[in-house]
Amino acid sequence: MKIKALDTYFLSATLPQPVRTSTSTISRVSELVVKLTTDAGLVGIGEAHGPFLSQGGPEAMRAVGQILERVTPLVVGQDPSGIERIWQDLFALTYTSVRGIPTLAPQRRQLVTAISAIDIALWDLAGKATGRPVHALLGGALRSRVPAYVTGFYYREGERPDDLRREAAMYLEHGYRTVKVKVAGLPPEADAERVGVIRKAVGDDVAIMLDANQGWDLPTAVRATRLCEPHNLFWLEDPMPWYDERHALRRLKDEVDVPIAAGETEFTPFGLRTMVAEGLVDYLIIDSTWAGGLTTWRKAAVMTELYQIPLAAHHDPQIHVHAVAASPTGFILESFADPTRDPLWFELFRERPKIVDGFMAVPETPGLGLELREDTLEKYGVKLR
Ligand SMILES: [Mg+2]
Structure with missing residues (x-):
């Protein structure tokens, strides 16, 4: 089995009333959703979020979108069961170039956010491919x-x-x-x-x-x-x-x-x-x-x-x-x-x-056991790539 496509959505919802912690005001919540599709038609779902995504607005969105674009060659075409290998390749970009892709050292934090969503989607795929929940x-x-x-x-x-x-x-x-x-x-x-x-x-x-x-x-x-x-x-x-x-x-x-x-x-x-x-x-x-x-x-x-x-x-x-x-x-x-x-x-x-x-x-359905609502993706989301 091979990964055929990596699709990314950026979701952002404005809160009806901002809430405050000691160090930030949260006026919207954001989530990055990655979908990995295999040549067998399976779809793995991964999510990422983080302070700079929630507070960074369109600029943060663009930054993560560009990173996902850059790392796609290390994911698409790969066997999705090689989760650790893909992780090691992507993580190496935090300090060096990997197979012709220049290092993303200056954007380390955003890179690891992107890795998070890809990695979670790979675990979801591995579960769906074997019919087992991720905890198994x-x-x-x-x-x-x-x-x-x-x-x-x-x-x-x-x-x-x-x-x-x-x-x-x-x-x-x-x-x-x-x-x-x-x-x-x-x-x-x-x-x-x-x-x-x-x-x-x-x-x-x-x-x-x-x-x-x-x-x-x-x-x-x-x-x-x-x-x-x-x-x-x-x-x-x-x-x-x-x-x-x-x-x-x-x-x-x-x-x-x-x-x-x-x-x-x-x-x-x-x-x-x-x-x-x-x-x-x-x-x-x-x-x-x-x-x-x-x-x-x-x-x-x-x-x-x-x-x-x-x-x-x-x-x-x-x-x-x-x-x-x-x-x-x-x-x-x-x-x-x-x-x-x-x-x-x-x-x-x-x-x-x-x-x-x-x-x-604890869910017993294959993968993470989650199904995205397409109407919510449309309501709050932008497809990045
Ligand atoms: Mg805390």
């Missing part, structure tokens, strides 16, 4: 359902405590037992008060994660965490910027008792290795839709097993459910339950695995 190809599901938390409590213009209570009630109604709250966008005292309102609203049995989106420096992270700690925190995510994490995370871990989660901004298996091997995190977060696909996940899953670090997924639970289910340290999925935060999640698939009582059932 990753070693087989170790569990029949995977826990999922809900990310919410973004900062919104004109927010009042009652809005937080209403949002909490919506998540409890959906059956979630773990919620994630944005912090670091207000002074620490105000953030702690906000977390207190949410703790009261969800009760003592629901786990609360905090996500600072790299918005604090070390002294503020220590002070804010101490102020929030009385509200019983499950983890603290991305407290400080990426550029000094090796130093700052270690110092923060000496100062506070809350478990630290990080890794979603890493975009290679090697960056993830640093997090794990240097003991910087209690939970490793991976987003295979921007860190190089499920092939990167697989490499990181082995590391986290050997270092005994639970592994959590960032975004796209419909893809990560296979990976978390098949990983010995696989722990939890991230999800959204609010259509005003992620309209694409609610509209992109004809069938998508549901989250019931805070768990997603």
Whole structure:
């Protein structure tokens, strides 16, 4: 079997009301969709997203489109079962030229985003070609359902405590037992008060994660965490910027008792290795839709097993459910339950695995088990090539 075509779509949906983290305002969500078609007529679907796609607008779209155009000769004409070989070829472009294609070193980050979508589409194809779900190809599901938390409590213009209570009630109604709250966008005292309102609203049995989106420096992270700690925190995510994490995370871990989660901004298996091997995190977060696909996940899953670090997924639970289910340290999925935060999640698939009582059932259909809605591709999408 050979890959005959690589088609790319760029989807972008404007949110009805922008939401804010400590370091960015999210006014639209974007997704890159790659379709790989084989000479046998099979179609594999892959997705990628990332901060620069969401915030970069048409320029980001053009950049990724050009990269996909450039790397197509390393994908089309290949046997789709050679997933690792294709990954190695594409990844090598981060520092050198490959079979006549000039290096993409200056656009490394965008290249790895493109690789992510291609790689995920290859795993989907491999599943469809063998009639097996992707988790079976990753070693087989170790569990029949995977826990999922809900990310919410973004900062919104004109927010009042009652809005937080209403949002909490919506998540409890959906059956979630773990919620994630944005912090670091207000002074620490105000953030702690906000977390207190949410703790009261969800009760003592629901786990609360905090996500600072790299918005604090070390002294503020220590002070804010101490102020929030009385509200019983499950983890603290991305407290400080990426550029000094090796130093700052270690110092923060000496100062506070809350478990630290990080890794979603890493975009290679090697960056993830640093997090794990240097003991910087209690939970490793991976987003295979921007860190190089499920092939990167697989490499990181082995590391986290050997270092005994639970592994959590960032975004796209419909893809990560296979990976978390098949990983010995696989722990939890991230999800959204609010259509005003992620309209694409609610509209992109004809069938998508549901989250019931805070768990997603592991799909048993071939490949990823996803079918795209062509009307959604048309509504929000532009075909790049
Ligand atoms: Mg995060």
